[in-house]
Amino acid sequence: MVDTYRLRSPLAHLHLDARAHEEADISGTGVVMKEIPYRGLINIRGDAADSAFVDAVQKAVKLSPPVDANTVAGKANTTRIMWLGPDEWLVITSPQGADRAMKALWKNLKTDGLHAAVTDSTQARTCIEISGPRAREVLQKGCSLDLHPSVFGPGQSAQTIVSKVAVMMTQTAAARNGDPTYELYPLRSFATYLWTWLEDASQEYGLKVG
Amino acid sequence: MFLINCPFCGEREEKEFSYGHEAHIARPENPENLSDAEWADYLFMRKNTKGVHLERWVHTAGCRRWFNMARNTHTNEVLAVYLMGEQPPKEIRDMIDGKKKS
Numbered sequence: 001m002v003d004t005y006r007l008r009s010p011l012a013h014l015h016l017d018a019r020a021h022e023e024a025d026i027s028g029t030g031v032v033m034k035e036i037p038y039r040g041l042i043n044i045r046g047d048a049a050d051s052a053f054v055d056a057v058q059k060a061v062k063l064s065p066p067v068d069a070n071t072v073a074g075k076a077n078t079t080r081i082m083w084l085g086p087d088e089w090l091v092i093t094s095p096q097g098a099d100r101a102m103k104a105l106w107k108n109l110k111t112d113g114l115h116a117a118v119t120d121s122t123q124a125r126t127c128i129e130i131s132g133p134r135a136r137e138v139l140q141k142g143c144s145l146d147l148h149p150s151v152f153g154p155g156q157s158a159q160t161i162v163s164k165v166a167v168m169m170t171q172t173a174a175a176r177n178g179d180p181t182y183e184l185y186p187l188r189s190f191a192t193y194l195w196t197w198l199e200d201a202s203q204e205y206g207l208k209v210g
Numbered sequence: 211m212f213l214i215n216c217p218f219c220g221e222r223e224e225k226e227f228s229y230g231h232e233a234h235i236a237r238p239e240n241p242e243n244l245s246d247a248e249w250a251d252y253l254f255m256r257k258n259t260k261g262v263h264l265e266r267w268v269h270t271a272g273c274r275r276w277f278n279m280a281r282n283t284h285t286n287e288v289l290a291v292y293l294m295g296e297q298p299p300k301e302i303r304d305m306i307d308g309k310k311k312s
């Protein structure tokens with residue numbers, strides 16, 4: 001793990017905190033965007049049919065790796081596990097929880113006879129959250145997936161392309177009125193491009209930084 | 211642009227995938243016993259099919275898994291998708307055999 005004081009978000013140069021402060025009133029806005037930096041992102045690989053693997057993951061992060069394609073296990077803003085492939089998952093934690101989750105996964109999966117891999121990729125990506133009544137329309141401008149709530153609702157995830165950028169994407173929640181909240185996880189070197197593209201695509205709906 | 215049904219993620223746009231050329235080309239067991247022509251044949255010679263072609267694809271922007279696909283190179287119709295290590299479904303084999311006879 002990198003010392004906390006050394007962390008620098010790839011979007012730090014956009015001074016989003018200052019903008020969020022200025023744009024404090026987000027009522028009536030079509031789209032709200034914010035960066036959620038420093039989340040723990042731990043790649044795990046193993047065999048979901050092997051109960052020893054599933055038990056070890058369960059013991060480490062209190063969740064089983066989801067076997068359904070394109071889904072996330074766990075609640076938004078808590079530790080979650082995103083399906084990445086038939087033998088590959090991403091454990092997403094809070095910034096504070098990353099170190100502990102990494103150690104717990106390493107300890108529990110480092111068992112004789114268990115074929116698994118744990119890779120810390122926390123520094124590889126950042127998280128851009130986009131929400132609001134027009135958020136889906138913004139994403140749909142650059143993403144070929146069907147994001148209609150009947151197909152891509154809360155708890156769904158995908159690795160796909162948004163405006164030429166490969167992202168891990170999930171819908172975390174829908175407000176009571178149906179307004180969605182999406183999280184996009186681009187590689188950090190693509191974060192500025194993706195943020196500015198999303199910002200541009202949001203202009204016609206009214207954008208605020210949350 | 212066409213849709214490809216990734217055997218793991220489901221239907222996605224073709225731009226998420228990369229093409230891996232002709233499928234089912236086994237590496238020779240004893241390369242040291244091969245003539246230069248035989249080795250060159252393994253390395254370089256590929257079918258240039260007009261019609262049903264068996265090929266490898268990888269879901270680059272998605273699950274990053276390789277799989278096999280039967281595609282009509284003339285119409286871009288995706289006829290079947292099957293896993294690495296598997297043989298094409300019987301109806302695809304019949305399609306290819308039928309074409310050879312005619």
Ligand SMILES: [Zn+2]
Pocket residue numbers: 216217218219220269272273274275
């Ligand atoms: Zn896939």
